[in-house]
Amino acid sequence: MFKKVSLMFGAVAVVSSTVFASDTALLEKARELFKPLPAEIPAPKTNPTTPEKVELGKKLYYDPRLSLSGVISCNTCHNLATFGVDNVETALGHRFLTGGRNSPTVLNAGFHIAQFWDGRAKTLEDQAKGPILAHVEMAMPNPDFVVLKLKTIPGYVEEFKKVFKNDPDPLTYDNVAKAIAAFERTLVTPSRFDQFLKGDTNALTEKEKEGLKLFIDKGCASCHNGVAVGGGMFAKFGVVKPYPTADLGRFKVTKKEEDKFVFKVPSLRNITKTYPYFHDGAVWDIREAVRIMGETQLGIKLTQEEIDKIVAFLDSLTGEIPESARTVPVLPPSSKDTPKPKAD
Numbered sequence: 525m526f527k528k529v530s531l532m533f534g535a536v537a538v539v540s541s542t543v544f545a546s547d548t549a550l551l552e553k554a555r556e557l558f559k560p561l562p563a564e565i566p567a568p569k570t571n572p573t574t575p576e577k578v579e580l581g582k583k584l585y586y587d588p589r590l591s592l593s594g595v596i597s598c599n600t601c602h603n604l605a606t607f608g609v610d611n612v613e614t615a616l617g618h619r620f621l622t623g624g625r626n627s628p629t630v631l632n633a634g635f636h637i638a639q640f641w642d643g644r645a646k647t648l649e650d651q652a653k654g655p656i657l658a659h660v661e662m663a664m665p666n667p668d669f670v671v672l673k674l675k676t677i678p679g680y681v682e683e684f685k686k687v688f689k690n691d692p693d694p695l696t697y698d699n700v701a702k703a704i705a706a707f708e709r710t711l712v713t714p715s716r717f718d719q720f721l722k723g724d725t726n727a728l729t730e731k732e733k734e735g736l737k738l739f740i741d742k743g744c745a746s747c748h749n750g751v752a753v754g755g756g757m758f759a760k761f762g763v764v765k766p767y768p769t770a771d772l773g774r775f776k777v778t779k780k781e782e783d784k785f786v787f788k789v790p791s792l793r794n795i796t797k798t799y800p801y802f803h804d805g806a807v808w809d810i811r812e813a814v815r816i817m818g819e820t821q822l823g824i825k826l827t828q829e830e831i832d833k834i835v836a837f838l839d840s841l842t843g844e845i846p847e848s849a850r851t852v853p854v855l856p857p858s859s860k861d862t863p864k865p866k867a868d
Contacts, residue, residue, distance in 0.1 A: 547725040550737055557740065559751040560718040561793075561843075565634035565709035571649060571702045573709055577687045581707030583680075583853045584700060589673065591662035593618055594865030598655065598704065602630040604850040607797040607842075608711065613805030618663035619868060624771060626805030629798045631711045631845065632791055636755035641787050641803045642774045643758060648705035653697065667697035673863050674700070679856020713794060713843030717753075720840075728840055735837030738830055743822050752791035753841060760786050761803070764823035767816070769804055796839045810835055 567573040584590065588597040601615040602608045608629035614622040625641050633639065639651035655661040656670060664670050674680045675695055687703065688694035719727035728736065739745055748754040758774055761767045762785055774783040787803050800806065801813040811831050818826040826834070 547733065550733060551720065551723070551725055553740060554736060555721060557745045557749045558717075558721055558753060560721045561632065561635075561712050561714045561751060564712060565632070567706065567709055568647070571705060573706050574687070576683075577703050577706040578710055579707075579853075580683045580687050581703035581705065582849065583683075583855055584704050585707050586853055587855050589677075589855075589858070589862070590656050590664065590670065590700075591618065592664055592866050596662050598630075598652075601627040601655070601661070604630075604711070604845060607631060607713075607794045607845065608633075609798045611799060613800055615661070617661040618659065621660040623658070623660045625803050626800065628790060629794060630708055631713050631843075632752050632793050633711070633755075634705075634709050635750070635752040636788065636791065637757060638788060642777050643788050644777045648708050649698075649701045652701040652704040652708075656700075669863075670700065671695060671697055676859050676861040676863070677856050678859060683856075707849070710846060711849055713845055715793065715841050715843035717840045718843075729836070731833055731836045732840045733837075735833035735835070736840075738834050739837055742818070742824060742826070742830075742834075744817070744834070747789045747821070748792050753793055754789045755791040757789050758783075758786050759789050759821075760784075761820065763821050765820045767802075767820050771803060773803070792838060793841045794843060795841060796835070797842060810838065814838075 564573065585598045588595050588600070590597060596617065601610045601617075603610055608631040610627050613626060614624065615627045616622060628641065633651075634648050637643065639645040639648065640654070645651040645654060653667075656664050657666065674684075681695060684695040684699060688699050691699065716727045725733075739748075747757060747759050750756040761769070761773070767785070769785070772784050774786040774788075775781070777783070795801075796810050799810065800808045801810070807813045807816065814831050814834050815826060818824045818831075
């Protein structure tokens, strides 16, 4: 009886050792390709993060008065209640106009090589300035009008003085962008995958681990890697098989022939929540998106079982949105001098 129990224990020990060795190998390989999210996105020396600046940026992010109509805020298209996106193909902007591209998530965006699908903005500060003035988005006529409007709101005037106290003129368009960017640098969403990368191999299920292995072995991680599991490079959409789109991508920025149909590789963090997919928002099912990527980028036909496992891994990238960020702030009231909303 003792011998039989010993043999059984030995068999269990061998199995456990094998699983551990496999998990360890997968963890080591994953650490070569990915990095855990830090607590906060690093800030440039020109815009250090402070609690006061973050709070001001949060108010500006949620404030629809930064739009001409008075009804569209940054949060309208990058809704923090829905993982930093609006879950529509292309966002509805001023006068119900739409842009040509899907709104990417703002979560973890500061880890990216650049902003927007075509990378035309290098920093979060540069990106924050764009939508406020875009005629198909928030439609403010010019930066001076934005500043003029904010200067008629006493609460904002006081906050800008406190946050940018060393500036001769604290309330400027540059400082509006700096405050919004400071807030966005707090939008970090650690997930179970980060726990795995830190050494907890039990943080992922067996199916998720199998999906991670497939994600690596099939070549997905050649583009979707780093701390954001993407966002670190540009790539042609349709390397092996053309993707049906008239959007020339980064070519519109660089005018270089080799940049036709080239886009920033999106981050896959929270990807199962940020549908629809791709620059045109044309694909609503994550499994279909994985299938298309396999064919267009890697030249492979993934089986349904492989797709299911990869999607299971992708779901492990769903993180926690900071509660303080998704709590709607109380905004300072307008004054009698604040310009009224305009419908057109």
